[in-house]
Amino acid sequence: MSEVFARVASRAIAAGLGAVMLVACGGGTSGGGGGSSTDVTVWSAWGGQELKAFQNVLKPFEEKEGIKVHLTTVRDANQLAINVDAGTSLPDIAPGPSVDKVKDWIDKGVMKPIETALGDKFNDYIANTYPALTTASGDNLYIAVVGGKHYELMVKTQVKGLIWYNKKVFTAAPPKTFDDLLAIQPPAGAKLFCAGFESGDASGWPASDQIDNIIMRQSGEKVYTDWINGKQKWTSPEIKLGYQTFLKEVSSANVYGGPNTALSTNFGRAGKPLFASTPGCLFLEQATFITNFFKEDYPNLVAGTDFDFFAHPSLNSQYDGNVNGFYDNFAMYNDTPAARKLMQYMATSDAQQIWVNAGGTLGAIKSLNYTDPIFKRAAEVAGTAKNLLVTAGDFMPSDMQHAFWKSLLNVTKNPASLDSELARLDQVQAAAYKTS
Amino acid sequence: MDQIITAVIAIVGVPLVLLGYIIFGEQIIERLPDSLQGWIRPYFWALPAIGFAGIFMVYPLIRTVILSFRNNADTRWVAWDNYVYFFTFPDTLTSLRNSLLWLVFYTFFSVFLGLVIAILLDRVRYESLAKIAIFLPVPISAVAASIIWKFMFDYQAPGSPQTGTLNALVGAFGQQPVPWLVNSATNNPALIFVGIWSITGFCMVIISASLKAISTEVLEAARIDGANEFQIVQLIVTPLLWPTITVVGTTMIVNALKIFDIPYVMTSGAYDTDVIATQMFRQLATSHNARAAAVGVVLFLAIVPLLVVNIRRFQQQEEQR
Numbered sequence: 097m098s099e100v101f102a103r104v105a106s107r108a109i110a111a112g113l114g115a116v117m118l119v120a121c122g123g124g125t126s127g128g129g130g131g132s133s134t135d136v137t138v139w140s141a142w143g144g145q146e147l148k149a150f151q152n153v154l155k156p157f158e159e160k161e162g163i164k165v166h167l168t169t170v171r172d173a174n175q176l177a178i179n180v181d182a183g184t185s186l187p188d189i190a191p192g193p194s195v196d197k198v199k200d201w202i203d204k205g206v207m208k209p210i211e212t213a214l215g216d217k218f219n220d221y222i223a224n225t226y227p228a229l230t231t232a233s234g235d236n237l238y239i240a241v242v243g244g245k246h247y248e249l250m251v252k253t254q255v256k257g258l259i260w261y262n263k264k265v266f267t268a269a270p271p272k273t274f275d276d277l278l279a280i281q282p283p284a285g286a287k288l289f290c291a292g293f294e295s296g297d298a299s300g301w302p303a304s305d306q307i308d309n310i311i312m313r314q315s316g317e318k319v320y321t322d323w324i325n326g327k328q329k330w331t332s333p334e335i336k337l338g339y340q341t342f343l344k345e346v347s348s349a350n351v352y353g354g355p356n357t358a359l360s361t362n363f364g365r366a367g368k369p370l371f372a373s374t375p376g377c378l379f380l381e382q383a384t385f386i387t388n389f390f391k392e393d394y395p396n397l398v399a400g401t402d403f404d405f406f407a408h409p410s411l412n413s414q415y416d417g418n419v420n421g422f423y424d425n426f427a428m429y430n431d432t433p434a435a436r437k438l439m440q441y442m443a444t445s446d447a448q449q450i451w452v453n454a455g456g457t458l459g460a461i462k463s464l465n466y467t468d469p470i471f472k473r474a475a476e477v478a479g480t481a482k483n484l485l486v487t488a489g490d491f492m493p494s495d496m497q498h499a500f501w502k503s504l505l506n507v508t509k510n511p512a513s514l515d516s517e518l519a520r521l522d523q524v525q526a527a528a529y530k531t532s
Numbered sequence: 533m534d535q536i537i538t539a540v541i542a543i544v545g546v547p548l549v550l551l552g553y554i555i556f557g558e559q560i561i562e563r564l565p566d567s568l569q570g571w572i573r574p575y576f577w578a579l580p581a582i583g584f585a586g587i588f589m590v591y592p593l594i595r596t597v598i599l600s601f602r603n604n605a606d607t608r609w610v611a612w613d614n615y616v617y618f619f620t621f622p623d624t625l626t627s628l629r630n631s632l633l634w635l636v637f638y639t640f641f642s643v644f645l646g647l648v649i650a651i652l653l654d655r656v657r658y659e660s661l662a663k664i665a666i667f668l669p670v671p672i673s674a675v676a677a678s679i680i681w682k683f684m685f686d687y688q689a690p691g692s693p694q695t696g697t698l699n700a701l702v703g704a705f706g707q708q709p710v711p712w713l714v715n716s717a718t719n720n721p722a723l724i725f726v727g728i729w730s731i732t733g734f735c736m737v738i739i740s741a742s743l744k745a746i747s748t749e750v751l752e753a754a755r756i757d758g759a760n761e762f763q764i765v766q767l768i769v770t771p772l773l774w775p776t777i778t779v780v781g782t783t784m785i786v787n788a789l790k791i792f793d794i795p796y797v798m799t800s801g802a803y804d805t806d807v808i809a810t811q812m813f814r815q816l817a818t819s820h821n822a823r824a825a826a827v828g829v830v831l832f833l834a835i836v837p838l839l840v841v842n843i844r845r846f847q848q849q850e851e852q853r
Contacts, residue, residue, distance in 0.1 A: 297800040353689025356711040360687040369689070376689065495818035505802055509714060520622060 133433035137166045138426075139190035141173065149454035156450075157441045163434045180206055188435040192248040192427040195491060198237045202247055208428040210246040213439040221443045224461045225250055228484035229423055238321075238486055240427070248425035250460035251442050252451055253484065255421040255477045256383040257309035258405040260390075262370045266378050270406030274310075277409045278344060282378045288350045290377035291358035292366025293505060300501025302363040304489045305420070306345060306381050307504065311338035312418040314411040317483050320418070324488045326496070326529035330521035339507060339514055341411070345381075346508045352377040355508045364389040371397065381408070384474055385456075400469030407477045417482025422490075423460065496521075496528040550580060593832075600825035614826035624827070627806040630795075633720055634727070634788040634807060641728045643781050646735025647773070650743050651765055653736075663740070667733035674730060678797035681726045685712040685798075713798060719805050726794050731787065735780050742776040743769065779845050782838045789834055808834075 142150055147169060154165045168187070170176070177193060179186055180201065193201055201207050211218050222230050229250040232241040240248035259270075259277075265286075271277040282288050293303045312320040315334040322328040323335060330336075348354045352369050353361075353376070367386060369376025371394050380386070390397055397403060410416050426442060428435050441447050448459035452466060458475050466472040478484070489497040503517040557576055561569055603610050618624050649666055653659045669677060686696030690708050694700040699709040712722045746769060754764050770777075792809035799805040801814065808831050815824035 297796070299800060299802050353692070356687060356714055357689040359714045360711055376692070493818070495814075495820065498814070498818060502802060509803065523621075 131432050133437075134162070135164045135166060136189065136432065136434040136438050137168070137187040138438070139168050139170045139176065139187040141169065141171055141191065143169055143171070145454070145456070149451055152454065153442070153447050153450045157438060157447070161437055161441075163437060165438065180204075186429040188430040188432055189426050189428055189438060192240050192425050195237050198240050198247070199235075199242065202240070202242050206429060207240070207247045208431045210249050210428070210439070212431060213249070213428045213436050214443060215436070215440070217440050217443065221249075224443075224445065224463065226253065226460060226462055226478050226481065226484070228417075228419065228478070228481040229253060229460055238491075239423075239484075240425070248427050249439055249443060250423050250425050251448060252424040252457045253421055253460050253478055254383065254423070254458060255419055255474050255481070255484075256305055256487065257381060257408040257420040258383065258474070258477070259408060260367060260370070260380045260382060260386060260403060260405045261378055262375060263402055263404050265370070265375045271409050274313075274341070274409045274411045277379075278350070280378065283375065286369075286375045287352045287377045288379060289345050290352045290366050290369050290380045291346055292361035292363045293358055293508065294360060294362045298501070300503075300505045301489065302366070302382065303342070303346075303504035303508065304501055305383070305487060307338050307342040308485075308488045309381070309408045309420050310341045310411060311335065311488075312420060312483075312485050313408065313415050314338060314341065316412070316415045317418055317485060320485055320488065324486075324491045326492070326525050330518045330525060331515075336514070336518060339518065342504070343507060343511050343514070347511070359505060359508055365393070368393050370403070384470060387470055400473075405470070405473065407480070417480070419477060419481035419484055420487060421478065421481070421484045422486055423484065493528040496524055499524040499528075553580065596825045596828050596832075599822050600829045602822055604820055604822045606822070610822070614823050615830075617823055618826050618830060623806065624811055626804050627801075627808055627811040630720055630804070630806060631789060631791075631808045634724055634791055635785055637721075637724050638727045638731075638788040638791070639781060639784040641724075642731045642735050642784050643777060645728070645732045646739050646780065647770075647777065649732070649736045650740035651769065654740065654743055663733075663736065666736055669730045670733040670737075672730065674793035675797050677726060677730045678794050681722075681729075682713070682798050685722055687711045687714070713805075714803055716804055719799060719803055723794050723798055723805060726798070727788075727791060730794075731784065735784065738780050739773060739776055742773055746772050775845060775849065779842060782842045782845075785838050786835050786842075789831060 138154075140147070140150060151167070154167065157163065158165055170190075173194065176186065176190055177197060180193075186206070192198065192207065198207075210221070214221055229239055230241070230246060232239060235242045239250070240246065265283065268280070271280060278288070280288060291302070291306075293300055295301055308320075311323065311334070314337060319328055319334045328335060344350060346355055346358050351358050358366075363382070364386075367380045367382070367390055370378075370380055371390070387399055387403070390403060407419075426439065428439055445459075445461050445464060448461050449464055451457060452459045452464050452471070455468065455471075458464075458466075458471060458478055462475070462479055464475070466475060489500050492500065499521055503521055506517050507514050554577075561573060561576060564572065599606060600614050601609060601611065603613075619628075653662050653666075656662065672680075683695075684697045685699075686694070687699055687709055688694050688696070694703050694709055696709075696712075698712065702709055710718060712718045750768060750772075751764060754768055759767070790809055791807055792813065795801055795805050795807050795810050796813070801807075801810045806814070808827060812824050812827040812831065815821075815827060
């Protein structure tokens with residue numbers, strides 16, 4: 097959910113409503129604990145429901161351990177980096193930095209290993225947490241595993257690329273492969289897919305989620321990560337194949353109302369035809385948050401009874417373990433007794449269960465109890481993941497991301513423009529990754 | 533709490549400081565010799581205004597121009613790189629083309645329609661009512677107007693009920709719905725139309741006021757000389773209105789070049805609808821400050837000559853009075 101919030105927030109700022117930024121300005125600084133065993137300072141970017149959930153997580157810890165948690169909401173993701181560069185005080189615990197800074201901060205000793213923080217409880221943490229969040233072959237900066245050590249404690253996760261359907265309309269078994277999916281015959285008058293790519297200034301992101309899920313399962317995690325990092329050309333066969341596969345999902349033959357409808361429909365309303373009296377489509381690909389929109393349009397729908405989802409079908413069995421998702425983590429910046437205690441606490445299922453009970457998210461621990469059937473199923477998807485791969489656009493330079501989204505809109509509208517769009521993306525890529 | 537204190541300081545403190553500056557300054561000036569007083573007083577009074585203009589307008593302008601020749605981190609000179617980017621990259625060229633479309637069609641139609649409506653309504657009894665109707669869109673914020681029209685241009689899958697007014701109309705004639713804002717042939721005209729819709733009333737009111745100032749005797753004389761109504765409009769009214777039309781026209785050109793809200797809200801520049809101002813915003817939003825500065829300078833240079841024309845006009849009018 098935080099991703100959606102982030103988008104909404106960035107749009108709000110873009111629209112000139114600086115309110116969110118004002119909050120950040122009021123953040124102020126909080127001093128380090130200085131080896132304290134009674135106080136711990138924590139930064140998080142959460143607000144609203146998510147903040148409340150976190151406060152609820154912290155409450156039992158404060159009561160039981162007698163440690164005071166000084167929690168500050170810092171919306172500006174750069175604030176931590178500013179403090180690190182300036183050498184001013186850091187919070188004891190805060191989320192890890194953006195991927196490009198992870199290596200540097202570990203080398204400088206800014207982030208302390210989770211092995212140190214958890215001590216003898218580290219092995220339990222590894223055993224309990226989804227493997228995709230903690231295991232890497234070699235270094236993985238996304239989950240901050242470097243030199244065999246871990247630097248980010250995973251606390252929450254989400255999976256994306258889920259294929260939603262109306263249980264009264266689609267009653268067959270979920271397709272195993274993408275070709276099986278395309279071969280399904282929709283009932284008369286309906287198309288295979290629904291889609292909605294309109295989202296104001298961020299239009300195109302739902303399409304980017306779809307192509308992300310294709311590329312990571314079609315060409316593997318290496319190509320996918322290289323592509324994010326600007327080391328894989330857009331005109332390369334792998335990315336082009338991804339676009340071509342994506343175009344099958346939005347062709348006039350397969351998408352509800354044709355490409356123009358997909359382009360004109362807001363992402364939140366995309367699922368409406370699933371539940372129409374004569375269904376307009378069979379499937380909609382989206383993350384778990386979409387159920388809120390389903391219930392907005394049709395308040396009587398019940399999750400698990402009226403609608404459900406299946407995991408993204410396979411494109412290349414070699415890469416079936418690649419799942420699109422995101423995660424929330426905490427890193428320890430000051431090694432104090434109180435900070436260690438809090439890190440140990442957040443790695444327990446007691447703590448994460450409180451998060452999960454607040455709704456809207458999965459924990460990082462495999463064996464939590466979910467009352468919502470949707471999240472129960474999403475947890476199964478997370479459990480099967482070998483690599484939980486981030487959403488590509490979010491980790492590209494922002495002009496690359498914007499050009500990426502725009503290209504998806506353009507090829508949806510005019511598939512014949514694919515080659516020229518990819519060539520243009522190469523042009524943007526050549527400039528966007530340069531640090532000047 | 534901090535913010536409230538800051539706000540109070542700003543609202544109460546700044547005027548107090550200015551007042552103190554004037555009172556104490558005057559006391560000092562009064563003690564000076566008379567000849568010096570007369571010389572120094574105007575500068576003394578103008579200094580705060582010049583200071584504010586300097587800090588908040590001239591300095592940012594100079595910084596923007598400088599930044600447009602530097603790299604993004606502002607550490608190195610890059611000569612014309614940012615401008616080369618602007619004039620060679622396909623996306624920015626499209627925005628340049630679109631701004632040109634806005635400049636021509638938005639300006640022409642808003643002024644032309646404003647003129648025609650003003651002249652026509654001058655001759656009917658229900659003038660004020662009709663004027664109110666035409667003027668109504670003007671006070672609506674451009675963002676709200678864009679949202680209204682986004683609904684008007686709404687597109688639903690062919691075969692399902694069309695919630696957009698225009699497509700409902702198209703459907704009533706048995707035609708397929710048109711994706712107005714997606715289709716490249718219709719999206720720019722649609723956006724420009726919204727701009728014209730929201731500003732024509734403004735042009736009409738200004739032109740109409742100037743129309744009322746034309747003495748009826750001139751028109752009577754022309755009629756007695758046998759001129760028909762078309763000739764009166766063509767040969768007498770329009771030339772007399774020309775100074776007003778120029779001022780309104782240049783204002784509309786400046787508006788057209790600066791247009792941002794309508795494309796931003798309705799399409800966010802997707803499907804080749806970006807204009808210069810949205811392009812500048814896009815560069816800023818993607819952390820390309822230097823490029824954004826270059827776009828800003830181009831926009832500024834395009835507008836300056838028009839401002840000069842406008843100010844000259846005002847001066848001429850002042851002199852005539």
